[in-house]
Amino acid sequence: xxxxxxxxxxxxxxxxxxxxxxxxxxxxxxxxxxxxxxxxxxxxxxxxxxxxxxxxxxxxxxxxxxxxxxxxxxxxxxxxxxxxxxxxxxxxxxxx
Numbered sequence: 277x278x279x280x281x282x283x284x285x286x287x288x289x290x291x292x293x294x295x296x297x298x299x300x301x302x303x304x305x306x307x308x309x310x311x312x313x314x315x316x317x318x319x320x321x322x323x324x325x326x327x328x329x330x331x332x333x334x335x336x337x338x339x340x341x342x343x344x345x346x347x348x349x350x351x352x353x354x355x356x357x358x359x360x361x362x363x364x365x366x367x368x369x370x371x372x
Contacts, residue, residue, distance in 0.1 A: 284347050288320050295351055312354045315342040 288296070299305055299313040311332065318328045325339040332339075345353045 283323065283325065284344060286316075286319055286343065286347060288316070292351055293317070293320075299354070309354055312342050312346070315339055316346045316354075319343050 296313045296317050300310055300317065302310070311334070314332060315328065315334075315338070318331065319325070319339065322328050322331075325336045325343070329336040329339045
C-alpha cells in the first residue's frame with residue numbers, strides 16, 4: 277500500500293510537449309528552466325517521483341514542487357518570476 281499524498285494527474289498537450297522538448301534541447305535557456313522542463317517530461321512517463329528524482333539527480337521534493345507548479349499554471353510557471361530579497365535589492369541599487 278502506498279503512503280503519502282496521491283500524485284496529481286498530469287496531461288500534456290502535443291503543443292506543450294513540443295515546447296518542453298525544445299526547451300530541454302536548447303543551450304540558450306537557463307539551466308533551471310531546462311531542468312524544470314525535463315522534470316515535467318519525465319513525470320509524464322514515470323509514475324514515481326523518486327525514480328524521476330534519481331534519474332535527474334535532484335530530490336523528490338523538487339520533482340513534486342515543479343510538477344505541482346506546472347499543473348497549476350502550465351508552461352508559464354516554468355519561467356522564474358522576479359524574486360525579492362537581498363540579492364535583488366543589491367542588483368537594483370548597485371548595478372554592475
